Amino acid sequence: xxxxxxxxxxxxxxxxxxxxxxxxxxxxxxxxxxxxxxxxxxxxxxxxxxxxxxxxxxxxxxxxxxxxxxxxxxxxxxxxxxxxxxxxxxxxxxxxxxxxxxxxxxxxxxxxxxxxxxxxxxxxxxxxxxxxxxxxxxxxxxxxxxxxxxxxxxxxxxxxxxxxxxxxxxxxxxxxxxxxxxxxxxxxxxxxxxxxxxxxxxxxxxxxxxxxxxxxxxxxxxxxxxxxxxxxxxxxxxxxxxxxxxxxxxxxxxxxxxxxxxxxxxxxxxxxxxxxxxxxxxxxxxxxxxxxxxxxxxxxxxxxxxxxxxxxxxxxxxxxxxxxxxxxxxxxxxxxxxxxxxxxxxxxxxxxxxxxxxxxxxxxxxxxxxxxxxxxxxxxxxxxxxxxxxxxxxxxxxxxxxxxxxxxxxxxxxxxxxxxxxxxxxxxxxxxxxxxxxxxxxxxxxxxxxxxxxxxxxxxxxxxxxxxxxxxxxxxxxxxxxxxxxxxxxxxxxxxxxxxxxxxxxxxxxxxxxxxxxxxxxxxxxxx
Numbered sequence: 001x002x003x004x005x006x007x008x009x010x011x012x013x014x015x016x017x018x019x020x021x022x023x024x025x026x027x028x029x030x031x032x033x034x035x036x037x038x039x040x041x042x043x044x045x046x047x048x049x050x051x052x053x054x055x056x057x058x059x060x061x062x063x064x065x066x067x068x069x070x071x072x073x074x075x076x077x078x079x080x081x082x083x084x085x086x087x088x089x090x091x092x093x094x095x096x097x098x099x100x101x102x103x104x105x106x107x108x109x110x111x112x113x114x115x116x117x118x119x120x121x122x123x124x125x126x127x128x129x130x131x132x133x134x135x136x137x138x139x140x141x142x143x144x145x146x147x148x149x150x151x152x153x154x155x156x157x158x159x160x161x162x163x164x165x166x167x168x169x170x171x172x173x174x175x176x177x178x179x180x181x182x183x184x185x186x187x188x189x190x191x192x193x194x195x196x197x198x199x200x201x202x203x204x205x206x207x208x209x210x211x212x213x214x215x216x217x218x219x220x221x222x223x224x225x226x227x228x229x230x231x232x233x234x235x236x237x238x239x240x241x242x243x244x245x246x247x248x249x250x251x252x253x254x255x256x257x258x259x260x261x262x263x264x265x266x267x268x269x270x271x272x273x274x275x276x277x278x279x280x281x282x283x284x285x286x287x288x289x290x291x292x293x294x295x296x297x298x299x300x301x302x303x304x305x306x307x308x309x310x311x312x313x314x315x316x317x318x319x320x321x322x323x324x325x326x327x328x329x330x331x332x333x334x335x336x337x338x339x340x341x342x343x344x345x346x347x348x349x350x351x352x353x354x355x356x357x358x359x360x361x362x363x364x365x366x367x368x369x370x371x372x373x374x375x376x377x378x379x380x381x382x383x384x385x386x387x388x389x390x391x392x393x394x395x396x397x398x399x400x401x402x403x404x405x406x407x408x409x410x411x412x413x414x415x416x417x418x419x420x421x422x423x424x425x426x427x428x429x430x431x432x433x434x435x436x437x438x439x440x441x442x443x444x445x446x447x448x449x450x451x452x453x454x455x456x457x458x459x460x461x462x463x464x465x466x467x468x469x470x471x472x473x474x475x476x477x478x479x480x481x482x483x484x485x486x487x488x489x490x491x492x493x494x495x496x497x498x499x500x501x502x503x504x505x506x507x508x509x510x511x512x513x514x515x516x517x518x519x520x521x522x523x524x525x526x527x528x
Contacts, residue, residue: 029213029279032220032242039343040249040293045257046203048072048130048283050171050187051140052299053261055081055093055314056334058148059324060259062109063331065123067338068259070157072130072199075137075169075263077144078105078151080324082315089315094140102147106154116528117325125156130199134167134189136181160202165191171263173282186273187266188280196282200290204256210285216246218278223298226336228329229355229420229524231477235329236307236318238269238298241337244284248291255291257341258283259334264311268298293341297334304472318471319481327416327526329479352527354408357520359496362402364453367395370506375455385517388439389430390507397512398502400448400457401521405497412527414488419480419499420522421515423473428511430503431472437507441468441480442500443487451496462500463490470501491525499523 045068049057054076061071062079081100082089092098113121129152133145142163149161165172168183176190201207223232223241232239249255262277278284283294301310306317313323313330322328365387368375378387378397387397408414419441431437442462449456467487468480483491491497499521515521 029244029275029284030216030218032218032275035217035219035221037219037221037243037337037340040245040341041252041254042257042293042342043254044069044204045259045338045342046070046072047259047261048199049076049261049263049312050074050266051076051169051263052311052314053263053266056261056312056330057259059314059328059331060334061127062121062124063118063325063328064335065121065127066119067335070128070203072203073148074132074171074195075134075140075145076148077140078102078148079109080105081144081147083108084316084321084323086315086317093144096141096143100144100147102150105151109155112325121155124152127157128202129157129159130202131159131161132165132167132172132195132199133161133163134165134169134172134181135163136166137169137183139169139183160198162195162198165193167191171277171281173280175280175282177280185265186276186280187263188276194282196286200286203258204290207286208289210282211288213284213288215288216244216284217250218284219243219245223333223337226333226340228332229418229477229479229522231420231479232333233300233476234420234473234479235320235333236300236302236310236313237330237333238267238300240268241298242268242275242278242296243341244278244287244294244296246288246291246293249293253291255293257293257295257338258287259295259297259338261297261312262299264309267300267310269300270310295337295341297337299330302471303474306471318479319469321482322416354525354527356403356405356407356523356525358401358403358522360520362451362453362496363400363521365397365399366453366455366458367391367393367397368455368458369394370396372459375458377453377455380514385424385514386521387512387514388501389426389428389503389512390510391512392510396503396506398458398500399515400453400498400500402447402451402496402498403523404495405491405493405523406495408491408493408525409527410493414491415526415528417483417488417491417523417525419468419470420477420524421470421480421501422477422519423475424514424517426513428507428509429472430507430511430513433507433509433511434505438504439470440466440502440504441470441483441487442502443467443483443490444498444500445490445492447496447498448500451498457500466504
């Protein structure tokens, strides 16, 4: 299906004329306007990114190679280089202290393809890939990018590797305010070259000279609509994303789509960074003259040490073990945006996902002394919500919620499941008292006692203790880590499943939060 397009691109690339590099006056873009992602006549789809955005661009390309037909990457390494480990990310995929084990990464990719966790690797053969490594980049060292080029070559991709520039760690653009060798905010470096013309020429086969970048519309849209559970912040993405739509695409022309992914410390909400990447990447200028929509998803920093710099998820933070394959929370959010722009899909939930709301009449919380004595059902649910942590009365609170899990379609294998909770109010930080405290999720097949909350639920045995965790959050909604395999197996496909939320250690002093005063807790189940 994709072979003729690849052949045409290859022939066009061979015949493409080289455009002299223009000298732009400065970053320009129309002011963002609120809107939604509408469907357009989109043919080819590509990804591009820098640093963590480069890793995400590769993850999108490899995981969904049936959709993405090529990728452009500045300063990052091969697919799933980190293998879910932050130490590996730092020591093998940025530095070269550890061997990144390229042959093992290749085999892991082929194994995932065989299991259907990513699209068939055969799709990668012939795909155009542009890779860039600056000789002054000490953040992601050159051997790591060398490995990216080698990795793609093993699958038959057509790699153009630019390693001729003394650039620092940055996206290279004629609009960059930084000198070429710098590694500093805003990580947009000017090197006297037109890297965008080069990468787009390789991806598209030929490219028209850039325009002004102001002829289309810059749409600001709600990313929550595409995040699992409806909360972008819970998966370390911003509430708002952007899409530059040229007038020709709005008028019905057949267009391409480029998903452009910023790096760490370049997201819209990171310390007031704003739209500098959107305006300075020098992609909107080419979009105007090449019938190309540019989608700019936005990652965001967490309030914890999981992701303080607003990087894309390429090492498995926030408990997302599927981060680099089908079902990865950020990957699926971006894919939802792509489908919306192509007019081939709607925001989550999808046909392979069920979102269950907890049964309000059976939800509640129980308070007791730290040793479990003197347990009693809490009475502030209607006023404040479901309580967790140690309250002002010195009691330790645990919350119990019920779900009718018989609604999960029969005969379907559950791939993953998670809870979403919404903070209503609170005082203190129960995750920090004691330091490293964890909010754990116990799972009970059926009910802990009777299905209505009762005092004994505080300490009743669970079918699976600690089947998931919920990391610290101070506002909005939070998504738990995926339920463990044992917890998934404990879901009662014939009736009720109860979940008990409680901190692993009783906070030393008053430190609590109330959740879900006005909305139910949700359980999202994906299946195949």
